[in-house]
Amino acid sequence: MDLLGNLWIGLETALTPYNLLYCLVGVFFGTAVGVLPGLGPVATIAMLLPITFGLPPESALIMLAGIYYGAQYGGSTTAILVNLPGESSSVVTALDGYQMARQGNAGRALATAAIGSFIAGTLATIVIIFFAPPLASIALKFGPAEYFSLMVLGLIGSIVLARGSLLHALAMILLGLFLGLVGTDITSGSERYTFDLPKLADGIDFVIVAMGIFGVGEIIANLENESKRELITKRVTGLMPTREDWRRIRWPILRGTLLGSILGILPGGGAMLASFGAYSLEKKVSPNSAEFGKGAIEGVAAPEAANNAGAQTSFIPMLTLGIPSNPVMALMIGAMIIQGIQPGPSVMTDQPSLFWGLIVSMWVGNLMLLALNLPLIGLWVRMISIPYHFLFPMIVAFCSIGVFSLSNSTFDVYLMAIFGLLGYVFRKIDAEPAPLLLAFVLGPMMEEFLRRTLLLSRGDTTVFFTRPISAIMLGVAVILLIIVLLPSIRKKREEAFEEEAG
Amino acid sequence: MFKMLHSALAAAALLALTGGAQAADWKPEKPIKLIIPFGPGGATDIVSRILAAKVTETIGQPVVVENRAGGGGLIGLSAVREARPDGYTVLVTTIGFGANPALYRHKKIPYDPLKDFTLITRTAEIPTVLVVPPSLGINTLQEFIDRAKAKPGTLSLGSAGYGTVNHLAGELFKAETGIQTIHVPYRSGGLSTTAVVSGEISGLFATTPSALGHIKNKAMVPLAMGSAKKIDTLPDVEPTAKLIPGFDVPDWQGLIGPAALPKNIVDALNAQFGAALKDPEVVKRLSDLGAIPTPSTPEEFVAFVTSEVKKWNSVADRTGMKAEN
Structure with missing residues (x-):
């Protein structure tokens, strides 16, 4: 009954006209930030933070939270329409979402993303209401050894992402790991592969690589055969998912939500793994797995559900323990401190209207996002039927502005152009770039956690197997590797037998 | 002609005047x-x-x-x-x-x-404070130093990276006491704070705003201020300078x-x-x-x-x- 009382407090707070307005402002800004490539929620929230000083704490946090999960919604729009992942979590959405758009199904893809996000957001809100305190303790059980093992699992899972040649996938992973090495090594402070360029000292920004390889690479490829592309976008079918679509996306959304909810809680890169993980999982279990990479609707629904669920549950450690699971949550903690609230377990008891108001507002915000985004779909879809010779200079301009805004550096814009060329080459040699991006993100983190584990264990490697969570994850990774390799091993053996027989 | 010269002179005078004003009291124009x-x-x-x-x-x-x-x-x-x-x-x-x-x-x-x-x-x-996880079982600065001296190289101090306040305060602490601790750098201040709460590291010279909430919730034990003065929000925490004169980071x-x-x-x-x-x-x-x-x-x-x-x-x-x- 206590729960009902708390929910009532939350509803009372979130549904005041004043807070509804700030929620709307937040999700609106968030959507805009998500749609614009480059400009991310972290920078936006930091810039808006001084404005929130004068607001009551509930309204301030409701608005800032709205920006964050609103950006997760918006990020998928450009990924689907023009193969331009605005946020790291929308890279996998681009894989099948863009293919759907090319087949004239942009409307259905966008609607699926919005609906999947909404369902995930609703379920994740329920998860927070019921399980926030017990789940928060999971975040603290994850030490560097557990993270390392999780990354290993993620990296092996990424091989599944690739379609086509296994050799290509491995090469892309290695290239991604190599690019990830560029910059200052956290553990030792040494610079690696920076060629004494201070601009490379912090490594290459993910957004630059993703926008270059996906967005710009795609543009170059399209310009090669422009006439063909225009024919494709002329026939746009329905804007809403069909009954058949609904049947197909039901379970992927639920599985994506579950995976996203769990990974979102983990500090440090959990949410990023969520969308990759959900995609890989669907590709393995889906009866339509052959369609993945060619416009499978499950490949849009699952990662979108996962990243939105992860965005919601990443509030759990922040709200219940006062520990940030990502840079946005660190900013939210800053916002709370400015308002005179000390984040931690006491927030729930001392500030019930803030705690429950924020949680209820997340669901309200999700509803607003759905209402905001569904009518826009028609507009977006019409946007891609603009003749390509008008559309592509606009995309390039937005990309350049976005990349420039990362750190006010023209160097980054040139870097994006180079990755654009690279992306074009990958397309020509038929190499899927998604594993490269995952390795680019996971590689440096894996190294960081490996070395931190060894630093703290004083060089003892057995900790990976003696800590139970870590051991289980490494075990799953081995099983996954066997599943991936088995078909090709069997084939080799059969070939060998045939040769013997012959 | 005369008029032009006149206006040129006026302009020059104006320029000199504003230039002079600038020298006395600079006002930005952009x-x-x-x-x-x-x-x-x-x-x-x-x-x-x-x-x-x-x-x-x-x-x-x-x-x-x-x-x-x-x-x-x-x-x-x-x-x-x-x-x-x-x-x-x-x-x-x-x-x-x-x-x-x-x-x-x-x-x-x-x-x-x-x-x-x-x-x-x-x-x-921003004042700093040396915090340790409760699981470490250390409650005073002297105990921390004694433990580090009894078992050299077993205690670790986290930081948000090389050259950050956490790293530098830890180095000064090592230099002044002669103890050996392991430096464990993290990507951000937030992550190093979390590492103290979870007990992953044995200590951190944290900025006070990042540690206050955890100290109140007993998720961290404050040993001493890293900066020279006591602060109102932590009235019982003595400065490190009490033990190591001049310590102020x-x-x-x-x-x-x-x-x-x-x-x-x-x-x-x-x-x-x-x-x-x-x-x-x-x-x-x-x-x-x-x-x-x-x-x-x-x-x-x-x-x-x-x-x-x-x-x-x-x-x-x-x-x-x-x-x-």
């Missing part, structure tokens, strides 16, 4: 760019944005905050070093400014803090410009930022953030940075700390 050498959202960024908003009200031109993150602040610093000394490009720097010459002295020293820049005013400082911030910034510009900026730092509303905002305003004269700032450079060089002599291992 927006001032305030560079933050870190990404948005950190303590330095938030404090500087509060100051920028206040100075914008009084100086007559917008003070625009621009984040130039990278290379531990070196990218922002080199942008300011290469900027024209006209007062339109300034930067807020932090503790790493005076420590970098020591951290990088084994290779190429990236800059000279006193020769390559003009120091304008100190702005604020707050996370300080200060406003600097390119070398050879004219005196009238330095004075004007010093006056404007100084006034903002004394404004009651700003003082309240900063204290809500756990930051203490520390306005100073340019000369005081120079003396302070001189002592910082000396301090960190001496630490590097004793512990061998450097930015690369």
Whole structure:
């Protein structure tokens, strides 16, 4: 009954006209930030933070939270329409979402993303209401050894992402790991592969690589055969998912939500793994797995559900323990401190209207996002039927502005152009770039956690197997590797037998 | 013809007049760019944005905050070093400014803090506190030192990376006590705080705002202040200086410009930022953030940075700390 009382407090707070307005402002800004490539929620929230000083704490946090999960919604729009992942979590959405758009199904893809996000957001809100305190303790059980093992699992899972040649996938992973090495090594402070360029000292920004390889690479490829592309976008079918679509996306959304909810809680890169993980999982279990990479609707629904669920549950450690699971949550903690609230377990008891108001507002915000985004779909879809010779200079301009805004550096814009060329080459040699991006993100983190584990264990490697969570994850990774390799091993053996027989 | 000469003379006179006025009291005629050498959202960024908003009200031109993150602040610093000394490009720097010459002295020293820049005013400082996880079973500073001496190399001190306040305070602590601890760098202050709560590391010289909530919730045990004075929010925590005289490592911030910034510009900026730092509303905002305003004269700032450079060089002599291992 206590729960009902708390929910009532939350509803009372979130549904005041004043807070509804700030929620709307937040999700609106968030959507805009998500749609614009480059400009991310972290920078936006930091810039808006001084404005929130004068607001009551509930309204301030409701608005800032709205920006964050609103950006997760918006990020998928450009990924689907023009193969331009605005946020790291929308890279996998681009894989099948863009293919759907090319087949004239942009409307259905966008609607699926919005609906999947909404369902995930609703379920994740329920998860927070019921399980926030017990789940928060999971975040603290994850030490560097557990993270390392999780990354290993993620990296092996990424091989599944690739379609086509296994050799290509491995090469892309290695290239991604190599690019990830560029910059200052956290553990030792040494610079690696920076060629004494201070601009490379912090490594290459993910957004630059993703926008270059996906967005710009795609543009170059399209310009090669422009006439063909225009024919494709002329026939746009329905804007809403069909009954058949609904049947197909039901379970992927639920599985994506579950995976996203769990990974979102983990500090440090959990949410990023969520969308990759959900995609890989669907590709393995889906009866339509052959369609993945060619416009499978499950490949849009699952990662979108996962990243939105992860965005919601990443509030759990922040709200219940006062520990940030990502840079946005660190900013939210800053916002709370400015308002005179000390984040931690006491927030729930001392500030019930803030705690429950924020949680209820997340669901309200999700509803607003759905209402905001569904009518826009028609507009977006019409946007891609603009003749390509008008559309592509606009995309390039937005990309350049976005990349420039990362750190006010023209160097980054040139870097994006180079990755654009690279992306074009990958397309020509038929190499899927998604594993490269995952390795680019996971590689440096894996190294960081490996070395931190060894630093703290004083060089003892057995900790990976003696800590139970870590051991289980490494075990799953081995099983996954066997599943991936088995078909090709069997084939080799059969070939060998045939040769013997012959 | 005569008329033209007349107007030319008038223009020249006007120019001389305004030029003279400029020399006495500099007033900016276009927006001032305030560079933050870190990404948005950190303590330095938030404090500087509060100051920028206040100075914008009084100086007559917008003070625009621009984040130039990278290379531990070196990218922002080199942008300011290469900027024209006209007062339109300034930067807020932090503790790493005076420590970098020591951290990088084994290779190429990236800059000279006193020769390559003009120091304008100190702005604020954030007190630090040494915290440990409750699971460690240590409650006083002396116990921590004794444990480290009894079992050398078993205790670890976290940080948000090389050259951050957490790292530097830990190095000074090692130098002064002669203990051996493992330095465990994290990607951010937030992650290193989490590592204390989970018991992953044995201690951290944390900035007080990041630790206060955890201390109240008994998720962290405060041993001693890392900065010289006690603070109101932690009335029972004695400064480390009580045991180690002179120990004072707050996370300080200060406003600097390119070398050879004219005196009238330095004075004007010093006056404007100084006034903002004394404004009651700003003082309240900063204290809500756990930051203490520390306005100073340019000369005081120079003396302070001189002592910082000396301090960190001496630490590097004793512990061998450097930015690369």
